[in-house]
Amino acid sequence: xxxxxxxxxxxxxxxxxxxxxxxxxxxxxxxxxxxxxxxxxxxxxxxxxxxxxxxxxxxxxxxxxxxxxxxxxxxxxxxxxxxxxxxxxxxxxxxxxxxxxxxxxxxxxxxxxxxxxxxxxxxxxxxxxxxxxxxxxxxxxxxxxxxxxxxxxxxxxxxxxxxxxxxxxxxxxxxxxxxxxxxxxxxxxxxxxxxxxxxxxxxxxxxxxxxxxxxxxxxxxxxxxxxxxxxxxxxxxxxxxxxxxxxxxxxxxxxxxxxxxxxxxxxxxxxxxxxxxxxxxxxxxxxxxxxxxxxxxx
Amino acid sequence: xxxxxxxxxxxxxxxxxxxxxxxxxxxxxxxxxxxxxxxxxxxxxxxxxxxxxxxxxxxxxxxxxxxxxxxxxxxxxxxxxxxxxxxxxxxxxxxxxxxxxxxxxxxxxxxxxxxxxxxxxxxxxxxxxxxxxxxxxxxxxxxxxxxxxxxxxxxxxxxxxxxxxxxxxxxxxxxxxxxxxxxxxxxxxxxxxxxxxxxxxxxxxxxxxxxxxxxxxxxxxxxxxxxxxxxxxxxxxxxxxxxxxxxxxxxxxxxxxxxxxxxxxxxxxxxxxxxxxxxxxxxxxxxxxxxxxxxxxxxxxxxxxxxxxxxxxxxxxxxxxxxxxxxxxxxxxxxxxxxxxxxxxxxxxxxxxxxxxxxxxxxxxxxxxxxxxxxxxxxxxxxxxxxxxxxxxxxxxxxxxxxxxxxxxxxxxxxxxxxxxxxxxxxxx
Numbered sequence: 001x002x003x004x005x006x007x008x009x010x011x012x013x014x015x016x017x018x019x020x021x022x023x024x025x026x027x028x029x030x031x032x033x034x035x036x037x038x039x040x041x042x043x044x045x046x047x048x049x050x051x052x053x054x055x056x057x058x059x060x061x062x063x064x065x066x067x068x069x070x071x072x073x074x075x076x077x078x079x080x081x082x083x084x085x086x087x088x089x090x091x092x093x094x095x096x097x098x099x100x101x102x103x104x105x106x107x108x109x110x111x112x113x114x115x116x117x118x119x120x121x122x123x124x125x126x127x128x129x130x131x132x133x134x135x136x137x138x139x140x141x142x143x144x145x146x147x148x149x150x151x152x153x154x155x156x157x158x159x160x161x162x163x164x165x166x167x168x169x170x171x172x173x174x175x176x177x178x179x180x181x182x183x184x185x186x187x188x189x190x191x192x193x194x195x196x197x198x199x200x201x202x203x204x205x206x207x208x209x210x211x212x213x214x215x216x217x218x219x220x221x222x223x224x225x226x227x228x229x230x231x232x233x234x235x236x237x238x239x240x241x242x243x244x245x246x247x248x249x250x251x252x253x254x255x256x257x258x259x260x261x262x263x264x265x266x267x268x269x270x271x272x273x274x275x276x277x278x279x280x281x282x283x284x285x286x287x288x289x290x291x292x293x294x295x296x297x298x
Numbered sequence: 299x300x301x302x303x304x305x306x307x308x309x310x311x312x313x314x315x316x317x318x319x320x321x322x323x324x325x326x327x328x329x330x331x332x333x334x335x336x337x338x339x340x341x342x343x344x345x346x347x348x349x350x351x352x353x354x355x356x357x358x359x360x361x362x363x364x365x366x367x368x369x370x371x372x373x374x375x376x377x378x379x380x381x382x383x384x385x386x387x388x389x390x391x392x393x394x395x396x397x398x399x400x401x402x403x404x405x406x407x408x409x410x411x412x413x414x415x416x417x418x419x420x421x422x423x424x425x426x427x428x429x430x431x432x433x434x435x436x437x438x439x440x441x442x443x444x445x446x447x448x449x450x451x452x453x454x455x456x457x458x459x460x461x462x463x464x465x466x467x468x469x470x471x472x473x474x475x476x477x478x479x480x481x482x483x484x485x486x487x488x489x490x491x492x493x494x495x496x497x498x499x500x501x502x503x504x505x506x507x508x509x510x511x512x513x514x515x516x517x518x519x520x521x522x523x524x525x526x527x528x529x530x531x532x533x534x535x536x537x538x539x540x541x542x543x544x545x546x547x548x549x550x551x552x553x554x555x556x557x558x559x560x561x562x563x564x565x566x567x568x569x570x571x572x573x574x575x576x577x578x579x580x581x582x583x584x585x586x587x588x589x590x591x592x593x594x595x596x597x598x599x600x601x602x603x604x605x606x607x608x609x610x611x612x613x614x615x616x617x618x619x620x621x622x623x624x625x626x627x628x629x630x631x632x633x634x635x636x637x638x639x640x641x642x643x644x645x646x647x648x649x650x651x652x653x654x655x656x657x658x659x660x661x662x663x664x665x666x667x668x669x670x671x672x673x674x675x676x677x678x679x680x681x682x683x684x685x686x687x688x689x690x691x692x693x694x695x696x697x698x699x700x701x702x703x704x705x706x707x708x709x710x711x712x713x714x715x716x717x718x719x720x721x722x723x724x725x726x727x
Contacts, residue, residue: 243502244703
């Protein structure tokens with residue numbers, strides 16, 4: 001009886017959210033996977049179970065491989081760019097800049113803007129016109145005499161997606177900075193002093209004392225940025241619309257469902273997006289569970 | 299203690315969220331239940347821009363005057379060519395909560411709805427209002443599916459229009475609008491030498507729009523119209539030639555602009571010589587600065603049928619439908635009657651910058667470009683547009699868009715032809 005009293009109120013309290021998540025997250029996920037394994041290639045047919053056929057056939061479509069390549073380039077540039085820029089900003093901040101609070105707010109503000117608004121502004125900034133037809137950043141480069149920097153931006157056939165990552169970096173690096181700054185602050189001052197007493201120069205203090213302390217923060221940042229990047233849709237659509245030149249899986253999914261009216265194909269792409277995010281998130285979960293256990297033991 | 303607080307707050311939030319989610323659904327139902335005395339008619343469209351929204355208002359006024367017991371409920375969703383509106387419509391139809399009537403491009407674009415059993419045929423309206431006598435016969439033929447007509451066309455736009463800047467042409471030594479594809483390529487080459495952009499282009503769909511015009515110009519009207527029938531030939535040499543023309547013409551295109559407006563603006567500003575775009579560009583060129591560029595026709599910009607397509611009117615049309623299970627079917631029919639009427643179309647079209655689908659319109663209302671279009675509409679051969687949903691269904695159109703998008707990356711004509719042939723085969727149309 002007593003034990004029931006211990007766990008029942010807690011369970012009752014959390015059960016609404018458990019039910020909501022079970023239905024709206026995991027139930028829907030399951031439904032999506034089931035749909036992806038049928039041949040429901042238009043809205044009216046019933047759809048027979050076809051196993052993993054859709055998952056295999058998708059790779060024969062040139063558009064799919066293009067969008068996967070785009071997602072990879074975008075993810076690498078965006079995650080690395082935001083991490084490095086965020087680290088740099090946090091580092092400068094940590095070195096004791098005057099008016100730190102103001103700067104922190106300034107760098108964090110872009111986070112408050114939606115990707116759609118960012119995208120619309122950057123669409124103009126990254127206009128591909130050059131020389132006398134230049135606007136946005138190309139105009140700026142033209143005016144400064146830095147003509148060689150003028151670029152096709154996201155219309156560049158090879159590195160367009162790298163350009164597409166720039167607004168995302170702009171938006172998220174402030175957030176990464178905040179994470180890293182908290183990490184920096186978590187390094188005990190005594191440790192640094194001890195290292196300095198032992199004759200470490202400033203570089204080595206960072207290399208061997210501070211940076212190892214930042215590992216968990218870096219990992220969290222990586223997970224957060226990584227899953228944003230793999231699911232990116234709004235930014236791409238706001239900047240370029242639904243064009244193959246900047247196609248990513250999420251945009252392709254929209255096209256498959258709402259333009260091609262092919263629910264099974266859309267579900268397959270959605271399933272791949274979920275799986276790719278899982279690749280990021282599951283190792284993190286395992287790592288954090290292990291860490292918790294270790295902490296409990298010690 | 300503190301932990302418990304945090305979880306309590308979290309749970310309250312979750313509860314609130316689910317409560318609001320439920321509330322939203324009920325609100326929606328309450329609104330359509332409405333007053334009993336004045337029944338409302340929900341008209342779903344994507345006309346929210348300057349011109350088109352004014353046209354809709356003009357039609358609405360006529361509707362409310364003729365039907366004092368009905369109120370017009372404007373369920374318009376913003377977004378050019380109805381992208382977002384149609385995504386929302388799909389979810390509404392799947393949930394069996396259709397609006398009373400919705401806008402759709404007349405022709406094959408409606409096939410998805412027809413197959414899904416979402417639409418009721420409106421043949422009875424055509425009989426009652428004798429619409430078969432006032433719409434062009436070819437139009438009726440092209441929108442009839444197995445003997446049934448599912449929509450009432452309100453307006454007609456023309457897709458095959460070549461817009462050009464006379465001053466830029468003069469500078470390049472081009473005498474006038476090119477009449478054939480060959481002349482067009484020569485003219486593009488001449489413009490290229492002056493350093494101006496020979497042909498301006500917008501985002502990916504404008505390339506498909508260009509493709510439909512090149513296909514029509516290169517294949518000729520009959521072969522083009524045959525592409526959408528059982529005896530189509532997508533793999534033959536004539537198609538190869540047409541696609542090579544397309545590649546050649548695309549090689550003169552400038553940097554792709556964000557959409558059709560900036561591309562059209564390049565012509566108006568004298569940066570580019572030519573642009574192939576539908577006749578909605580006329581309103582953009584001509585209208586005073588809020589919604590347009592305020593340019594003078596024939597001096598700042600001029601038009602001609604797209605090269606090789608003179609004597610053919612490549613059309614597209616906005617139309618209204620009668621969904622099955624419309625909450626207010628009689629109201630919807632009343633709206634369709636206004637949309638089909640001469641009065642309604644003559645109120646709507648001059649504002650929207652299009653011409654009426656009826657051939658008995660009041661000619662004095664249509665001036666300048668629209669007068670040209672109106673006279674061509676009643677005399678030319680007709681062909682249907684690809685990109686704007688007349689001849690191909692959504693799936694096929696998306697596949698063509700994909701093929702053209704991939705072509706823009708690799709410039710491979712053989713691959714493009716293969717992809718187009720495959721798209722035709724698997725369209726299920």
